[in-house]
Structures are given as C-alpha cells and as structure tokens.
Amino acid sequence: MNTTSEQTAAEMPDVSELLCFSIYSAGHAFNQLYRPMLDEIGLTYPQYLVMVALWSRDGRTVKELGELLFLDSSTLTPLLKRMEAGGLITRTRNLQDERQVLLHLTAEGTALKQRAASVTGCIGDAIGIDADTALKIRTAIDALRDSIHKRRR
Amino acid sequence: MNTTSEQTAAEMPDVSELLCFSIYSAGHAFNQLYRPMLDEIGLTYPQYLVMVALWSRDGRTVKELGELLFLDSSTLTPLLKRMEAGGLITRTRNLQDERQVLLHLTAEGTALKQRAASVTGCIGDAIGIDADTALKIRTAIDALRDSIHKRRR
DNA sequence: GGCGATTTGTTTGTGCGCGATCTAAATAGA
C-alpha cells in the first residue's frame, strides 16, 4: 500500500459520480433551456449574461466585465464585437485611459431589458424549485467555485 | 398591475444572483482546474470524461456515450476522431448493425487509467470539500438537470 | 524627460457544443 498512482482498477469512479460532471452537464442543460427563449430576442446565453451585467450597471470596462463573469478578454472581445455589430452595445476607448474599452448599452440594448424580463421569469418557472432551495444550491456552488479559484492563484 | 412583460426596471436580478450563472461559472472553474493536470496526460476535459466512461465500460456505441454524457453526435464524432488519431481508442462499425460505431480502448488508452487516477485524486484534494457535502451538492444539481431535461421533452 | 515594467485589450489557433441537414442502414407495413 502506498500513495503513488499504483492503484487498483476499481478506484476510478463512474463519470456520473463526479461532482465536476454534474456541474458540467447541468450547465449544458441550462444552456439548452435558455436557448429557444433567448433565440427570440436574438441573444446567445453568454451574450444574455453580458446584457444582465450591463443592465444592472452600464459603462463597465472589458476587464470589469471579465472579472464579474470570470471570462477572459480573448473570449469577450469577439463576443462584444458581435453584440456591437448587432446594435446592442457600443465599444469606445476611455479618453482618460486609452487602454480601456467602455461598454455602453444602445437604446435598442436598453429596450431589450423589458423583453428579457419574461425570459428570466420563465426560467424560474421551468426549473421547478423554490427560491430557498435555489439559494442554498447557489451558495454551495459559489463557495466551491471560489475555492477552486483560490487554489489556482 | 398585470402579468405581462411590463415590469419595473428593478426586477432584473444581478448576474451573480442567477443560479444558472453559478453553475456556468463553476463549470469553467472546474475546467480550468483540470486543464493543467489533464494537459500532462494529453487529454482535454471532455475527452477525460469519455475516457472515464470507457474505463468503466468498454465497447460502448456513440449513442450510448452521448446519452451518458448528454452530448450530441455532432459533438462526439469529431472529439472521438481526435481521440482515435491520438491512439487512445478505436472506432469500428458494429457488424451486427452497421449504423452503430463501437468505441474500444487501445492498450495505450487502457494504460492511461493509472496515470489519470492521480488526477482524480488531486481534484478531490483541490476542491477542499468533504465527500458528504459533495454528494449533497451533486444530488441537488442532478435533480435540477433532470428536471430541466424533463421539461424540454 | 526618459525608459523598462505593467496593464488593457486584440489576434490567432485549437477544441468543444449544438442546431440543421445529410447519408446509409435497419425496420415496419401494405
């Protein structure tokens, strides 16, 4: 008996027993649940998250948005360009610091919030759990995520 | 007061309050946690899940694998081809039903299990939660995912 | 002021992930 990788074949758990797989597949399920509703307002799921972030506070920088969504600028730049091309947001350099790009909602982007509100409501109905249970799950997962991020530093 | 989308601006929750976002970002965190370890054995995270599935039962069809992992053939076919090119698995048509493709581990693919065992162990240490808590989270998320899948039928 | 280090965002290349569409094999029915 030792602590190296010389383990018996029986020690590899089934894929369905991995916590990471539960989260992985639940993420896909949410994506698929949102897709048809978001299709109707012309958003992808990550774009929807960007809009939610900007609806709550307009004029963020790419970096701020990335820290909020845990996404890299190399993911956000093309995504934001597509949203700009779609007329939802504007991307302008900050005149006080030309390194930064400021993100602002257009009138169209702001107006979309009303239509998106019903999507958010539908999701709540669809997942079929009460707010208290949802909060408990969310708290546990957020703690897990933050713990992982901490260990990656 | 009515039940249409005419809601006040205040009703859109912050992105960090969305359960779907917690799962979305935790999924990314897991992916980033696994990546450096899986890099060393030449696997991506979805490829690792395929390997775990085949280590527990070899000779699955693409369809069976897709049902287990909740992935479409349009995702799996190219992924499995890359794994075949990498010498981890073989893809052969089932002679009893030529529509099916059987997936079998190569000697190299089987051998990789030993090295992967330490990865799975490292993850357990890294996330820093006890098995009981992990099981509770997993059960809740799995129920959520299945509930979503049920409503999409 | 000048210059190296840091910060911010972009580009590039690779690999998912999925809807839509297609092909071939198997099956069901008349």
Added chain:
DNA sequence: TCTATTTAGATCGCGCACAAACAAATCGCC
C-alpha cells in the same frame, strides 16, 4: 417485395472558451 419511416452517425456553420503571442497605453522610478 418494395417502399416509407425510423435510427445512428457524420458534416457544416457559428459561437463560445482559453492559452499564447502581440500591440498600445500607462505607470514607476530615476
């Protein structure tokens, strides 16, 4: 038997997601 339907995979197009490499602006420090 012969055709219609179903099933299993493959292909295509698009949009993430991220590492690595890059460019430009700013900061720190003299």
